[in-house]
Amino acid sequence: MIRAIMNGCHGVMGHVITDIISKDDAIEIVAGVDMNTENYAGYPVFKSLDECPEADVIIDFSTAKAVDGLLDYCETKKVPVVLCTTGLSEDQLNHVKEASKVDAVLRSANMSIGINLLMKTLKEVAPVLAAAGFDIEILEKHHNRKIDAPSGTAIALADAINESLDNSYHYKYDRSSERVARDPKEIGIQAMRGGTIVGEHDIMFAGRDEVITFTHTAYSREIFAKGAVEAAKFLAGKPAGLYDMADVVG
Structure with missing residues (x-):
């Protein structure tokens, strides 16, 4: 069973992904990260990734301002990350490339x-x-x-x-x-x-x-959520590198 952390779990996409994973026998969410720490779907929710238990992959649908901290965490912990957050600056895109040298990072502007x-x-x-x-x-x-x-x-x-x-x-x-x-x-x-x-x-x-x-x-956000879940299952256990959805659907 693949263990996932849902970063931005109380956002719209976080809720949709949570629902999809709850019906998938190959992957489970072991923790969520959000400013709102209300327990939404049976897994613990923390304000920081540093509080989370070990996981095989992180699915990120947070905000652009949170991406640098996320990448720093992934570089240190070597946890693969499916980066779905958009609106990144040029400096952040460079940070993504640097992080992919030591960790598996899958970034796609659209997961469908x-x-x-x-x-x-x-x-x-x-x-x-x-x-x-x-x-x-x-x-x-x-x-x-x-x-x-x-x-x-x-x-x-x-x-x-x-x-x-x-x-x-x-x-x-x-x-x-x-x-x-x-x-x-x-x-x-x-x-x-x-x-x-x-x-x-x-x-x-x-x-x-x-x-x-x-x-x-x-017509629905579910197409992006399904793609993100498939990407997470693909990325778990992969070596360091920069991946995209072409690798998943390839």
Whole structure:
């Protein structure tokens, strides 16, 4: 039985993951970490990882400001971590890379199988469409409580496209601050927030007299939670290194 710590256990995703794991015979949650230490689902909840019992893997759905402390803990204790928190700074992304040199770290901007297959598809089609003069735009929509914008998934989609184009493109987040024609070498990324939208991403390739759009819509958070649980089962016992969902669904 794989022993997991749920970091951010009282968040929405923490509750969903707790419910999924409660029905999985291959993994169990031995402790949770949250500022609210109320016992929610039969496992103890602590304010700090240092108070937790030994575990085989940590599933993290906390906040960006808590990630550095999490990575420090994982580097010291050598506990693999599935890092699902988004909105990380450049310094924190570098910290992730450093931590993966001594510990197993799986980081993905989006845990769903559909998004990760979409990334693979975009890497195949982007070079063809870009060479044909198509402009590239990404529009993401999320609920009104999401703090970071654009979403980590939108950035990951843009990165997948840009990597397939030799990283020759730059990202454009705001078109209101200057009145200039569109740069052919830019990927526009825009964010919308409202209601209870779980997540929707449109990737538009706009050419002369034709438009191709790829759309992924998440109708429930459960798809991300299921991916995180599968990632945790995959990562437990793995050697140090930086992994992603492509390794899980591979």
